[in-house]
Amino acid sequence: GKKKKGKDDVDDEREIEPVSFQGPINGQEVNLKAHAKLVEAGLVRAKDVVTDAMSLRADSLKVEPKGPGGLVTIYIDGIPQSGGKLSKAETLAVTQVMKLVAGLDSKERQAAQAGGLKAEFEGKKYLLRVSTSAVPEGERLMVRIQDTSQKLETLTEMGMGEPMRQRLREILVKPGVILAIGPPGSGTTTTMFGLLKNVDSYQYTVFIMVDPGGRTLFGVSSYDDKPAGESLEDSLVRLGRKEANVILVEPVKSAGVAKPVFGKAENLTLISEMPAKDTATAVTQLVQLVGDAGVVANGLKALVTQKMLRRLCPSCKSPYRPKPDFLKKLGLDESVKTLYRVPPPPEDPKEQIEPCEKCGDVGYFGRVAMFEVLEVTPGIQELIQKGGDPTALREQIKKEKQITLQKDGLRLVAEGVTSLEELQRVFKPA
Ligand SMILES: [Zn+2]
Structure with a gap:
């Protein structure tokens, strides 16, 4: 299982419950038994990949074949970062399993497909939008992770x-x-x-x-x-x-x-x-x-x-007073007294600052x-x-x-x- 440091006790490690997949949004029944081999090869690994991304509050993840294996890329607020490597067999199995649980055709590997599934993680409901497309080395999987309680709809x-x-x-x-x-x-x-x-x-x-x-x-x-x-x-x-x-x-x-x-x-x-x-x-x-x-x-x-x-982090954003001629140059109103930025590093590098949780x-x-x-x-x-x-x-x-x-x-x-x-x-x- 995946482990993450506990909030209150840094020495104690807490098990993270993996994401649960709760059925495709197209209403199709997923018959896991009929795909027992694929499920055995890829379901746990697929859940690991998605759980890792979700525990970092990623908004999407990409799995694609690269050289002898596969690469996972996760996007946090749209910024890509490495999500680790997979073997060639894992890359294929994870991609096919995600298609299966999203109600797509797991055997079709040429045509682009798109669908989605409901999921739950740490007590919250999610919508996972799954899409696949053919790339020269095989197939690329994209999963968009949408927290359904954090609506960005209107x-x-x-x-x-x-x-x-x-x-x-x-x-x-x-x-x-x-x-x-x-x-x-x-x-x-x-x-x-x-x-x-x-x-x-x-x-x-x-x-x-x-x-x-x-x-x-x-x-x-x-x-x-x-x-x-x-x-x-x-x-x-x-x-x-x-x-x-x-x-x-x-x-x-x-x-x-x-x-x-x-x-x-x-x-x-x-x-x-x-x-x-x-x-x-x-x-x-x-x-x-x-x-x-x-x-x-x-x-x-x-x-x-x-x-x-x-968005600037509401917990640690740092106010500063812009100069009036700077505001004018930007075309901002002079009534703006305060702007915000990411907190600058301390002037004395020896000074310890609590990291933002x-x-x-x-x-x-x-x-x-x-x-x-x-x-x-x-x-x-x-x-x-x-x-x-x-x-x-x-x-x-x-x-x-x-x-x-x-x-x-x-x-x-x-x-x-x-x-x-x-x-x-x-x-x-x-
Ligand atoms: Zn912060």
Whole structure:
């Protein structure tokens, strides 16, 4: 079993109960007996790997073949660190077992698969999202660990400021297209569902046409009785007849999705997501997909993008007084008297400082998102009509003083949620 130092007595070692796997979220029955050989080869090891990651409060873990064996990487608040090595046989067995307990096909090793399972660890409920994909040396396993009591589902929980959330609420109830955009893995899907949760579902009729991925959505109907082979355009017409006001549709990745979505933008609020580098380039992509700049200019209401930052540890963050001209240079209000940072090392290196128990002296604990909303104002609309040149759009965004990621990140610095150093880290070119 795994051992960890006890809280009160450093000499005493306490056994950690391994994580318990409690069934796939797709509702499938997992027949462990039918896979006895695989279970024997990999279940204990798989639980060890997941338990180790969870006891370090990792948000995800990766297992991949490397050379003669396999590597485990764990991510704590998005920062990767080594989670140890596995033998080749263990790497394979752990990957196949995780597919099995997530209700996926453990024998399929070529096609990418995604699913999830419920789990419990140290008395808390978790959702483990499991995905696999083929890599040159075999197969890569990703497990995203979500503490279901620590919800990051609404825009407020994600860290969005109240004025921005209110503005989006106004935009969301008018017909038009609103997209969450960003590079893959940047939190776009979470933002998309956050936008949906920002709609008052008592007042408006809301439908979703995608799998909510284990999220609880109140007052939202899923389009269950969709006839096989019905086109997206026909589905939107049918939901319109069911008096839908707001519909969440599949990701906008092709003209086949973009065209019908923008075709219905006059009567419905359509929420979706699209992979894109940033808001300005997303506009250009949309014009290309839809094939008509005028249709995009009229139908698009807003683009929302997000970037994750680490939160300063509430137990050990250290206040300091910034100089007024420094605040001015950053564009922060002079009324900000105190900023926070990771505690600096003691001036006298011989001085002993108690390590922080909450964050293990990392200085950060948990994550928060900063947001950018590109609202399609008359000025932006005019530029989209001309084809949506990204450079011209960026200039206009600046001129209109719209909220950019940088600006919103500085808000979180001013509020003491994160540090300037962390903000600089995430904007550093990779
Ligand atoms: Zn701390």
